[in-house]
Amino acid sequence: MQDSTAEKMLVFQRAIGGWPKAVGNEKVDYKHPLSAADRTRTLADKGRNDATIDNNATSREINYLAQAYQKTNNPAYREGAEAGIRFLLKMQYANGGFPQYYPDFSNYRHQITYNDNAMVRVLELLRNVARQKAPFVGLAADLPAQAQTAVEKGTDCILKTQYLRKGVLTAWCAQYDEKTLQPAKARAFELASLSGDESVEIVRFLMGIDNPSPEVKKAIESAVAWFEKVKISGYTVKEIAAPQEKSGRDRVMVPEAGATIWARFYELDTDRPIYVGRDSQVHYQLSEIENERRAGYLYLGTWPEKLLSKDYPAWQKRVSTGGRG
Template identity: 45%
Template sequence: MMNLKLTIASFCLVTTAVSAQVKDTLAEKMMVYQLPNGGWGKHTSDKKNVDYSLKLDPKLLKIIKAADNDLATIDNNATSKEINSLIKAYQATKNPDYLKSAEKGIEYLLSMQYPNGGFPQYFPNSAIYRKQVTYNDNAMINVLTILYNISEGKEGFDAVNSPWKEKSKVALQKGIECILKTQIQQNGKLSIWADQYNEVTLKPEKARAFEPMSLATGESVNIVKFLMMQPVTPEIERSIRSAIQWFEESKIEGYAYNVSKEGDKAVRTLSKKEGSAVWARFYDIPTNKPVFGDRDGSVKFNYEDVSEERRMGYSWYNESGTKLIEKEYVKWLKKNKISE
């Protein structure tokens, strides 16, 4: 009788442990904010990026309910951030709800891919520039990195169920083909990539008024780094080498770009610094000159001609090409036993 009681007690304890799922508070909030189509929006009710460390926002929940799927986007790390976080939460807790929510997000990403392999900034919302194939703010590369991790079973994505793995492999290859097709030629030479492209023609286009049709350096650095993760093919090797050559030839030597704070305002200054190099955020496609956009849609070729609001409110230069050339590229050559 005593053994029977112990067996029953042990069974009850095991049942209780299984049924009482461990919960992650951030993941719980992410599931609440998830849209019906599986994606996520990027803004709270006061137009700031969603902060999951804060309490649930009743106003935002009301907006989500009213807008439905129109808020779903991959801009500002939205959707990719949540999927990555939910996978980590599942790793830590084994709560199946988190994996299910992440897989619903993955299904959304797969549903938004164009036949040409590109991804729009928003889906299904196709207003203004939201339907463009978008590298801006690393939107498409964030998505392709998730598809890569699913395909390779990395970063906890080995938990994703088989149907999504097979679909992700196909979508990943289409995405890589799109990257290779959209690398821009200048005078017959491959250069880097633009921020946005027409979703049908894959020709570069402008987006917001201060984001002219141009080559985009920051995003291109991350595109090259993503290509370096892939198995080397002649096309990928040519793409990477061409981009590195463009960065070498287009750097502005002897300058540094500094961002500091004065009260609540950011102060951005371009100053001389020996031994340093910067790249403009945007380069004019035909001339390869640094180019700057303003709120009124005008395009300037002189940084000082940009209105103060835009000059201080946007990062017009970066130094990310230095690490790409001096470290990542060298490491990639060595890893793949490729001669310079």
């Protein structure tokens, strides 16, 4: 049996095992028809070095192919998923971190990348492989143990990169230097800073660890304390019409009783919310950066809300009663 989406994924899979998120300026979209000419042209690109874990690339294909294999028993889909998993294992640094791209290390692509949950998404997938959790059953016998080792290394990297300030653990930056494990800058508007967004999924990943160590528990509890410390109470963000702007819209921070939001970026040594435009200059008010960034990028949000209100209390209860993390 064949699955049309899985067939397209195999066409786009690079020789190294991973997948691109885009070809040129066009995003990879498996809902888009693939003509014979497109197929031939894409297969000719197999040797390109644009495989990435950004924007869910590679993870989504591995997950889908593994599911398609379970439904169809088509060995090509199992082999595609296995090649993708081996790509993830190969791209991992010895210190446990994952770059955004492999083997293309240009610009900031070589940095350990938590941004947009790239590394955590990979670790979640590998943890499912290690646990042989559906749909990752019936794969090559050597993969679960290798995946488990990768998850352990990745967890160690997470613990080592949690930002320590004056002896107090806080949260995580979106990118880190892969050699020094220090917070790093990526795009012009993404300075080295603590993340009120990516740190959430990192904590959720840690809470999924069975029988968490004291170090893991401390990391979780410290991050939760940091989220509570830096929350912005009594404000929300609203999108409004702005006909005078090229975008036609704007985002503004306004008072609202009972509301709570968090900044995407916090200054490393002060915990002050920062807003940075394409000129890389730090501002402390959302209104001070250009409209293109205000309207086109989320600088404020409610990312930790469910983590604090539901996930963390549930984790505390499981751990206190001797259950798994």
